[in-house]
Amino acid sequence: MATERRISILLIYTGGTIGMVENPTTGALEPFDFAYLQDNVPELRRLGCDISSVAFTPPLDSSAIAPEDWTRLVDIIAEHYDRYDGFVVLHGTDTMAYTASALSFALEGLAKPVVFTGSQLPVGKLRTDGKENLITAIEIAAARDEAGQPRVPEVALFFENYLMRGNRTSKVSADQFSAFDSYNYPHLAYAGIEIRYHDAAIKRDALGQTLRPHRSFDPNVAVLKLFPGITREVVQSLLSLPSLKGVVLETFGSGNAPMLPWFLEALEAAVARGVVIVNVTQCVTGYVDMMRYETGMLLQRMGLVSGRDSTTESALTKLMYLFGRGYSPQEVKQQMALPLRGEMTLEPTAEDFGRETYIYRR
Ligand code: ASP
Numbered sequence: 001m002a003t004e005r006r007i008s009i010l011l012i013y014t015g016g017t018i019g020m021v022e023n024p025t026t027g028a029l030e031p032f033d034f035a036y037l038q039d040n041v042p043e044l045r046r047l048g049c050d051i052s053s054v055a056f057t058p059p060l061d062s063s064a065i066a067p068e069d070w071t072r073l074v075d076i077i078a079e080h081y082d083r084y085d086g087f088v089v090l091h092g093t094d095t096m097a098y099t100a101s102a103l104s105f106a107l108e109g110l111a112k113p114v115v116f117t118g119s120q121l122p123v124g125k126l127r128t129d130g131k132e133n134l135i136t137a138i139e140i141a142a143a144r145d146e147a148g149q150p151r152v153p154e155v156a157l158f159f160e161n162y163l164m165r166g167n168r169t170s171k172v173s174a175d176q177f178s179a180f181d182s183y184n185y186p187h188l189a190y191a192g193i194e195i196r197y198h199d200a201a202i203k204r205d206a207l208g209q210t211l212r213p214h215r216s217f218d219p220n221v222a223v224l225k226l227f228p229g230i231t232r233e234v235v236q237s238l239l240s241l242p243s244l245k246g247v248v249l250e251t252f253g254s255g256n257a258p259m260l261p262w263f264l265e266a267l268e269a270a271v272a273r274g275v276v277i278v279n280v281t282q283c284v285t286g287y288v289d290m291m292r293y294e295t296g297m298l299l300q301r302m303g304l305v306s307g308r309d310s311t312t313e314s315a316l317t318k319l320m321y322l323f324g325r326g327y328s329p330q331e332v333k334q335q336m337a338l339p340l341r342g343e344m345t346l347e348p349t350a351e352d353f354g355r356e357t358y359i360y361r362r
Helices: 034-040 042-047 067-080 096-106 130-142 232-239 261-272 294-301 312-324 329-336
Strands: 008-013 020-022 029-031 050-055 086-090 114-117 155-159 162-165 189-191 195-197 221-225 246-251 276-281
Touching: 008 067, 008 130, 034 050, 042 130, 067 086, 067 096, 086 096, 086 130, 096 114, 096 155, 096 312, 114 130, 130 155, 130 189, 130 195, 221 232, 221 312, 232 261, 246 312, 261 276, 276 312, 276 329, 312 329
Parallel strands: 008 050, 008 086, 086 114, 114 155, 221 246, 246 276
Antiparallel strands: 020 029, 155 162, 162 189, 189 195
């Protein structure tokens, strides 16, 4: 009689709080030895899947994670792609939303789960949220539907009961266990007594495709956050940097900016030089609509691209990915206006925004 093949999961530890344990003698926090993962978290044996692990040495606090580390992750996943059914990436929380966004773009054709998680308290602490997050993230990465297909074949982020699309997340709390949210897109699953999947929200269009990993990210980008009173010097010095290729402009409300002549001229000059400027809102919910107000219309006429409801993390890493692929400014502009991996909503309906989308919330 044929025995059913066990699901295999690769755990990739990059660093961050989740992988710290308390030295019983000194009380100091030290990186966890992932070679002995199953011994330290015996609950993993009961998950019924084969778990292997690889770790960054040395482990990195996520504030030190750079595009080279995104490339390392892309390489690890690509190298092990055929051998594993799913991947769980343990990452510091501080920049996890950037890494998850970057990976969503770089892993074109991804048809297997890549679930990011971390924790606010180390695994070795009594009140840790790490064990819960780790175990559930593995369970989600291993989950199949009735047809045997992966339940979540995309880059996702699991934290404190909720599974979210990676490129829709932002870190929203420095000290609460619920540290992440996805304001403009419904949660993909809710883990309570059982894990309830919101199948309609999960991206399945790449199932059956082969993975096309992309390794380069161009760091010649910047974020410019507007504030009342921002000076000409600040705007001009950033926008005139010779190496600059792309800017995420964090504007007010539905995509508005001051109509000051020097400000508009600085934007216009940058666009004329081929700098791609993406308009995203400083608001945590809602989207940029450059047709709503005169200031927005002007920005549109000047050649700014609407980031719609993209997060800053997603718009920025998307620019780095697209320039990394060697596209011309015109091509980057075209692709920035389109959702590539479900990172923005093109035609929002009343249902796409606002509290009513949080149907998997409490
Ligand atoms: N500073 C840590 C990091 O991001 C915090 C954490 O893991 O939660 O690596």
